[in-house]
Amino acid sequence: MDHRIQLVSIVGAAGLLLFVLEMVRRRRLLERYALLWLFSAIVLLGLAVWRDGLARLASAVGIAYPPNALFFVAFAFVLLLLLHFSAAVSRLADQTKVLAQRLALLEERLEEAETREDGATIGAAPRAAAAAQRLDDDVIEPVGAPRARRR
Amino acid sequence: MRPDLRHVAVVPAYNEAATVGDVVRRIHADAPEWDVVVVDDGSTDSTADIAKAAGARVLRLPFNLGIGGAVQAGFTFAREHGYDVMAQVDGDGQHDPAELSKLVDYMRTHPELDVVCGSRFLLSGGDHRYPAPISRRTGIHIFAFLLSRFVRQPISDPTSGFRIYNRRAIRLFATDYPHDYPEVEAILMLHHHRLRMEEIPVRMYARGGGVSSISSGKSAYYMVKVLLALFVGLFRRRPLPEPGGSAPVAAETGF
Numbered sequence: 001m002d003h004r005i006q007l008v009s010i011v012g013a014a015g016l017l018l019f020v021l022e023m024v025r026r027r028r029l030l031e032r033y034a035l036l037w038l039f040s041a042i043v044l045l046g047l048a049v050w051r052d053g054l055a056r057l058a059s060a061v062g063i064a065y066p067p068n069a070l071f072f073v074a075f076a077f078v079l080l081l082l083l084h085f086s087a088a089v090s091r092l093a094d095q096t097k098v099l100a101q102r103l104a105l106l107e108e109r110l111e112e113a114e115t116r117e118d119g120a121t122i123g124a125a126p127r128a129a130a131a132a133q134r135l136d137d138d139v140i141e142p143v144g145a146p147r148a149r150r151r
Numbered sequence: 152m153r154p155d156l157r158h159v160a161v162v163p164a165y166n167e168a169a170t171v172g173d174v175v176r177r178i179h180a181d182a183p184e185w186d187v188v189v190v191d192d193g194s195t196d197s198t199a200d201i202a203k204a205a206g207a208r209v210l211r212l213p214f215n216l217g218i219g220g221a222v223q224a225g226f227t228f229a230r231e232h233g234y235d236v237m238a239q240v241d242g243d244g245q246h247d248p249a250e251l252s253k254l255v256d257y258m259r260t261h262p263e264l265d266v267v268c269g270s271r272f273l274l275s276g277g278d279h280r281y282p283a284p285i286s287r288r289t290g291i292h293i294f295a296f297l298l299s300r301f302v303r304q305p306i307s308d309p310t311s312g313f314r315i316y317n318r319r320a321i322r323l324f325a326t327d328y329p330h331d332y333p334e335v336e337a338i339l340m341l342h343h344h345r346l347r348m349e350e351i352p353v354r355m356y357a358r359g360g361g362v363s364s365i366s367s368g369k370s371a372y373y374m375v376k377v378l379l380a381l382f383v384g385l386f387r388r389r390p391l392p393e394p395g396g397s398a399p400v401a402a403e404t405g406f
Contacts, residue, residue: 097216097330101224104190104210105231112208 009048017041040077156235161225164242165192175205181249192221219333226325246313265320265346269353270308302342
């Protein structure tokens with residue numbers, strides 16, 4: 001293998017590894033989503049450093065030029081990650097649906113209770129608006145971003 | 152109609168300001184024993200206010216979930232408020248609330264049924280002048296053909312949203328109801344959970360206004376999506392039913 005492409009591969013894989021680690025450290029990336037990225041980066045780095053292993057892998061799957069095997073592995077990981085994220089998005093969409101339904105049920109129940117309390121519908125609307133205002137005013141810290149870790 | 156049963160009609164509505172008030176008033180007039188809950192599926196018009204003014208209780212979804220998510224909110228509402236019978240009535244005026252009593256009477260005389268579904272294709276004597284483009288009717292008939300084989304009973308109108316559900320069906324669907332376009336898949340789910348469902352003829356009308364959730368551009372997507380859901384649904388793992396027990400439920404609540 002050409003030394004330049006090996007150097008580029010090592011720098012690329014190491015850079016990816018460090019970048020993922022840094023994102024986890026800054027809490028930009030949840031550990032459970034980082035694991036697959038870390039695994040990919042480590043395998044790619046290993047293959048970039050260990051030329052013999054890459055050559056053996058290439059001949060095993062019938063790739064004439066070993067660096068192409070590196071792209072092959074990288075592409076396989078990208079596909080895996082995309083599928084992983086599609087699954088994550090599906091789960092989030094399902095959770096969001098349940099949350100939206102619960103919110104609608106709770107709001108209706110609250111409105112009913114307030115209407116009954118006031119004896120008129122008039123009270124409910126301004127109160128809901130005031131509640132919305134309060135939410136806007138609150139400065140909400142991002143979850144899992146304690147200041148101590150940022151220093 | 153048994154006076155001791157509590158009935159709720161759930162009306163899913165997305166930007167149906169033109170018709171939803173009328174639908175609510177007609178249910179109150181023609182089926183007075185039914186409580187009415189309009190599920191406003193994130194409408195951008197005044198659907199929710201009009202429904203409220205017409206005397207319905209209104210669940211306002213914070214954003215559009217699609218018909219499946221909206222109706223499931225109705226199932227959850229019915230379960231939590233202890234209703235015995237829930238009906239689904241479209242907010243666009245396609246369904247005639249006066250026919251709710253037909254559905255309920257049929258369920259009362261057939262106590263083994265969990266769901267009674269109104270079918271526009273069962274009307275006798277060429278009376279089904281159902282106004283729909285031929286492409287949509289073809290799609291419906293394809294679903295009907297497939298479903299009839301899957302569930303081993305004749306299904307003529309699998310996309311009908313004019314249905315009533317008993318407590319078992321309410322409990323099942325409050326826990327697990329299909330996304331997006333649920334009517335066809337719901338029939339398969341009932342079959343998997345050993346719940347009984349039958350169709351009876353009803354009349355359906357053209358939309359009174361608003362836009363169908365299935366526009367012509369989307370109908371191909373709709374076909375493919377539902378077919379995928381059907382075939383996947385055939386192989387999906389469902390909990391085993393307990394003999395003679397209440398409806399087993401997928402209980403995918405733990406995520």
